[in-house]
Amino acid sequence: MLTFILRRLLVAIPTILILIVISFVLMFAAPGGPFNAERPLPPDVMANIEARYGLDQPYAVQIFNYVKNIVLHFDFGPSFKYRDQTVSGLIAQGFPVTLTYGTWAFAVAVVFGVALGVVAAVRQNTWVDYLATGSAIGASVLPNFVLGPLLVLVFTLWLGWLPAGGWYGGQWQYVILPVAALATSYLAAIARIMRSSMLEVMNSGFIRTARAKGLPMRRIILRHALKPAILPVLSYLGPAFVAMITGSVVVDVFFSTGGIGQYFVNAALNRDYSVIMGVTILVGVLTIVFNLLVDILYAWIDPKIRY
Amino acid sequence: MALTDPATEASRTATRPEKGRSLWTDARRRFLRNRAATAALAVLVLIAIFAFGGGFVAQYERDYVDFTLIGINASKGVPSFETGHYFGTDAEGRDLFARTVQGTRLSLLIGIVGSLVAVVVGTLYGAISGYLGGRVDSVMMRIVDILMSIPFMFVLILLLVIFGRSLLMLFIGIGLISWLGMARIARGQTLTIKNKEFVEAAIATGVRPLTIILRHIVPNLLGIVVVYATLLIPEMIIYESFISFLGLGVQEPNTSLGSLISSGASQVLNGGGEPWQLYFPLFFFVATLFAFFFVGDGLRDALDPKDR
Amino acid sequence: MAVRSTFRAASLLALLATGAMAQATHPETGDPLAENQTFSWRILDEVPTLDPGLIEDVDSGSIARQLFEGLYNQDAQGNIVPGVALDHTLSEDGLTYTFNLRPEARWSNGEPVTANDFVYAWRRAADPATASPYSWYIDLMKVAGAAEVVAGEAAPDTLGVRAVDDHTLEVTLTQPIPYFPQMVTHYTTYPVLQSNIEEHGDAWTQPGNMVSNGAYVLSERVPQERTVVTRNENYWDNANTVLNEVSFLIINDENQGLTRWIAGELDATDVPIGQFPRLKEEYPEEVHAVPNLCTYYYAINVRPDSDPALLDVRVREALNLAIDRDVIVNSILAAGQLPAYTLAHPATAGYEVPEVPIATMTQEERNTRAQELLAEAGFGPEGEPLTFEIIYNTDQAHQQLAVAIGQMWKQTLGVETTLANQEWQTFLDTRREGNFQIARAAWCADYNEASTFLDLMTADNESNDPRYENPEYDALMEESRTAADPQPLYTQAEEMLARDMPILPIYFYAKDFMLDASIKGYAFENAQENWYAKDMYRIAQE
8 A cells, every 4th residue: 555655646746747748838829928918018028027037938948947946946936917926925825715615615515415415315216315315406506606696695685694705814704605605516416426326335235135134224324335335425525625625716706715716717817827837736736635545545445446 | 358259249249239128128117217307307308398499489589689678678678478578688688588598508518518528438438447457547547637637728728719619619628628527436436346246257257358348347337427427517507608708619699508697697696687687597507407417316226237 | 775884883893993093073174084994995806016116007006006105196186286296397498307305205114205216216117127017107208218228228227317315306308298297196106115125025015014105004915805005104194194094805706896885895896887777776875987098999900901891991981880879878888988989088188079970970870871881882781791700808898799789780781790709818819910800999098198099099009909000190199299289180180090990989988886975085086096095084974
């Protein structure tokens, strides 16, 4: 197992390098640039700015310098659009925000999703199943750009209980609505994958044997069925967790949380090359780490698995 | 590597439809027994009739702007049978009924294409990766990791710049992203399935890996695949409005449920605007999703080989 | 309204916690003042920078205007009033300005503001090493040597700005500019403190580091959430500053901005398209529409390789005539915009909109004339069918207009249009490369003078996206630069544009926004929207 983990971590290095190169190629190939504006800059001025940010260098040199600065100084450079900020600064400020609401949303989605999925599976095709599945779907059926405004309409404008936006260091009243808006879309997915795989497990030989032996249902589910049934959910949860803690552009933009979710879209629209690379590498590293974690959990839950 | 005798291979193919037929009849019977699933299927059929036949009922073209209604939407553009604007007009003074019909049609197509690509590409990719394991698995999964992390917007922008916009490009844009999650799930499931007795038995009798994957692994993945595919439908419908935002894909006067909902939502939810502009398209979106979800669960139950 | 007051109570509590002292009445107007002297304003996006030398956008400028003070300020009408400079003298030849600086002006660290701070700031803005996207502004002011410094051909210290003594600043120009005193209200000309910048480097604009000379100092900056400035105790006119704290809240979505305004979470926000009439009814006292020096127009590609139909001026004129501007400004936008038949905004200082023929016709007359012209050119219902593509950057408002205009052309002229939205950077690229037939465009004034608009259509202007090239037009604009009264030349230029029609002007902007009724002193009549928080205050409400 240890060699497996070490090997995977070793493979991560070329993976990240390939990711960096592909991303740079895509960025350079796309039309526009960080300093293009409605009013084109005079050529002299443009030349000064490009020289300042090293954009006048050949593409290969730019990529090399970028990697070099990360390896030697852990320096991800200044933001091209937000000139007062560095990429590390923006991420250091925004990542804790999305990590906070993302983790809460994840916890909510997993707890309720798994519970609803199990209940629905155990009472397959009864009203309990329909109610559980229906409510899981109902929670997530609204796209989050509709759900967000709706939550604000109800909890801010009508009830006056919660503020409609801002973060203010993550005080609880500012966290609730973003968590609600983010969690629901994942909840249904988890519930339905859980239901599906739970059904498969419940119909398998060893559970039937256990039931035939007259073991109590609760014990069968908790002791025997849950563990194998959770496997496919895990495959889904790895990437889902990364997506949640890196935030959602809709949530960040709508609730003005200051999280990093918005940079995935805005930085790309602004052609803010350094910020794009920063968040891309962050997602890349997290994806690799959490997919590795999922694989480890797989092997732990099902010892027969060999990679 | 077992050499296959062409004759046995042919006979095997020949027997497949028969086996398939009984499996399918079985599945159909079980599906129809499921009341929620059959009701959902009926709803889906109705929505499809609306999306493909609604155009005959519409009184207006979807791009016709009624300048007498623009700006006074709230009083005159309300849904009404007398004016022929069954669903009222949109913010630009166009008939919302005709637009919802066309938007539903397009979004249905997008959802179905997106999940089909995911099912075919994602399942096969994941099953192959998981079954072969080792170095192949490692490389194939690192490719997925990379594709999950690259700034995908630039891929879409480049598709637009290089190929121009068209419906095909929209489908390609959707297809490119939809299969990644499916691949990971299919691969994870394959890892456990390939240790099962029946797979080991097949290996022992010298069946070719591709045949094992197609005949033994994939059928056992179907349950989760169907469920996940229906989950992708709403995701893809919403994702389309983002792709269109970049300029690739649906262009005015064409529309989709995603863009109808987002323009309706922006008008309505701070207390003003014309509520029907949100509610009609949202109704069709929600109804479609509910229907697909229940049909998906029903299909899953019907296809479950062990659930007899 | 009920909801708004509950949140008011919450912010009042917050204020008590900070221990701010209340003033009873406003020193000039005598209005009773609220205890809570805070103000919050919505901005679209995290501001790129607060370094006056680097700023190029309106929102950054709005914050910097509270933090720094230039030679002159503007009053609520946009007239210049003393800032750090008390007054100035102008040499006979109109080339040398000598500003007398206020001796009591202080930086927020207590140091005096001197002429050297301006010299340093101006040199720094022009210096290629600073890499400022607005370095051309120094050149635009015609400061001697600016062009050479920006181009890197001369050292920054050759710039024509000099400290005669600590409180006398001398500026030499290459040519007389009548509106030069107006130009020194701009953020690029704000002073910055050399020792402060040298101490902190790029990080000098962070809270805690920044030393500024305006009525406020930077106290908080959370990227993509908010920026807060608080009273500068060392400001020379601190005694007359009423607001203690100004927050700039970043709210990307204008509808969400409105929701938060209704919820009472902020004092000012923009009105989303189409919402103005409703808000006018519900909040008559708090919704405002003021002129905004921008013009919205469609650029027609008139490059020689463009669509031959578009190169026919009759077709362009027919398209122009068939746009019903009244429907656009009254029914679609409906928020104080004005129909445009010419390029420069009517609220531009010292500028009179020339009366072009189309402006006085009724829409029926225009439509008839448009149909005649199109038929004459051999197109339209009886002639060759036409299809044009309109490109625009993705935005609800642009889309709404493109849909309406396309339909006007279709319903009046039988001309088909296809619409193509693009993401902003792709759009800019496409438009600049000339890969379009008709493109949405808009121009906002860089300074309050008509040439900022009319220069746009000169052959060497980089934003001349239609690629209109007319030596006569260029000659007119060249002549206007030194003319004692440029208005007749501007009239000729506008008439030339209305004749050749490289652009179809559509409407003149208005800025529509919600402003809490308790906030007074906002500069409604300042056409450049240069508002100063130090002139504003919050009145007590019963």
